[in-house]
Each structure stands twice: as C-alpha cells, then as structure tokens.
Amino acid sequence: xxxxxxxxxxxxxxxxxxxxxxxxxxxxxxxxxxxxxxxxxxxxxxxxxxxxxxxxxxxxxxxxxxxxxxxxxxxxxxxxxxxxxxxxx
Numbered sequence: 460x461x462x463x464x465x466x467x468x469x470x471x472x473x474x475x476x477x478x479x480x481x482x483x484x485x486x487x488x489x490x491x492x493x494x495x496x497x498x499x500x501x502x503x504x505x506x507x508x509x510x511x512x513x514x515x516x517x518x519x520x521x522x523x524x525x526x527x528x529x530x531x532x533x534x535x536x537x538x539x540x541x542x543x544x545x546x547x548x
Contacts, residue, residue, distance in 0.1 A: 479486075488494055
C-alpha cells in the first residue's frame with residue numbers, strides 16, 4: 460500500500476464529519492431517544508386487542524348516549540346577543 464499523506468487523511472475526516480453533520484437530523488430521528496420511545500409504543504400498541512361489545516346493548520347504549528347529549532344541550536345556558544352588544548365589549 461502506498462504512503463498516504465496526512466493532508467489526505469485530514470480531508471477525508473472532514474468529509475466524513477460534514478456528511479454526518481448534514482445527515483444528523485435524519486439519523487437522530489431513526490436512532491435517537493425519541494425513536495426508541497416511538498418503537499416501544501408501537502410495540503405495545505400492536506399487542507392491544509379490540510373487545511367487541513354485545514350487539515343488543517350497543518343499540519341501547521347508542522340511544523342512551525344520544526338522549527344524554529340532547530339533555531345536556533338543553534340544559535346549557537344560552538344568551539341572546541345583538542350585533543351591537545358584541546361590539547361594545
């Protein structure tokens with residue numbers, strides 16, 4: 460192998476550092492702490508199972524929910540503001 464000058468080695472090292480600096484955001488999102496958390500969360504979520512409800516209760520629950528929402532909306536306080544009142548504030 461031929462003798463390599465120190466200047467060539469220094470230029471190669473600078474080029475490697477420049478590439479690492481340019482690619483750092485992409486590397487950190489794949490290899491960083493946040494990426495590890497995302498992978499762990501995805502692994503945990505992949506083990507979740509959907510528990511289906513009973514068909515008879517679903518219809519009743521949907522009706523109860525709709526009735527509850529209607530009751531809550533009726534109980535909300537309402538105000539009647541004129542356009543002129545809105546600009547006074």
